[in-house]
Amino acid sequence: MTRIDTPWGPWEAAPLEEVVALMRGLAAPWWVAGGHALELTAGRAYREHADVDIALLRRDHLAARRLLTGWDVHAAIVPGTLRPWPVDEVLPGSAHDIWVREHPDGPWRFQLMLDESAEEEWIYRRDPRVRRPLTDLTIKRNGFRHVVPEVQLLYKSKIRRPKDEIDFETVLPLLDDGQRHWLAASLRTEHTTHPWLAHLPHTP
Template sequence: MIDLTRWEPASPNEVAERLSAVESPWWIAGGYAIEFAVGAPFREHADIDVLLLRRDQLAAQLALPGWEWWAAEPPGTLRPWAAGEILPPAVHDIWCRPSADAPWRIQFMLDEAEDADWVSRRDPRIRRPVADIGLINPDGLPYLAPEVQLLYKAKGARPKDERDFAAMQPKLDAAQRQWLREAMTLAYGEHPWKDRLTV
């Protein structure tokens, strides 16, 4: 039985060190991305998410040689990810740990891209240049732009997602608010966050 709860997430700085040789783009995502955009930590993190473009997925294996890599097959089953295997489109998450008896350390998320554009898996009409989906924090770490991260968090709106939105909403500028409102309309139709994003 695989223990899905045993996490000792790598710090963002450790992630950056381990991915230092990766030439393809990557971004710290999830709650850490929101904290970077807010400018201060405000909650605990049970894991750490790193976004890769699907076309660059094997960079995760190259960055973590000797580690175990597990693919999350819908509806939520983990299975070993073989070296060099190209994952099917339905797989969006990869869990990584140094060994079988070690806790999980890093989770990679795979997003779509076409040529120079990032394409949201929530709705392929939602896209923007890959160069425009991330920012750099004061320590030089790349992270997912908050409006893009909030688009993903809006789907489930778990308590931690609500907390992230509440912390980030006052700091979004007019362009970010407009983009997020339009993207949520395409992806979800009506959403309770939209009324709190008046431009």
């Protein structure tokens, strides 16, 4: 894993298998997200990763925090800031990005990402018009779940960093027609226009 310096201390991501082993202690649903999820879709490693993202539903965030008792856990309540997240504190709706490390003097090891939901429906936090059943949000492989590629690409569409472009180019050929149409419709809902749409089917 690559070591990266940030204003809040260095990142040295834990191996994915170690984070998965830790998260198995959480009774609530969770899934691997980010670039690792897309590599799991591809079935091969194709780029380096600076972090490990684990997603879960906001309604389960207190259970996740209790699992991490003894860890140093910080939440981004306001974008661009971090502050400690005590056990049993209910986070405000503005918080969706959580950084985790073993102790305050160590590097950050992985992130928790909070997803929105209503009953049994996943809600895209950047545009609540984009929704889908929770049962269609993840794929189970190797004994754990990861987010489906079309949803992960939607999250990556906002900034379009070089690594996001690599992910899109690598994973797009692996999407079936239904996945491509869903991604196209979701991109048009959120962005109206987007460069990736040139490679996706037209969806009225």
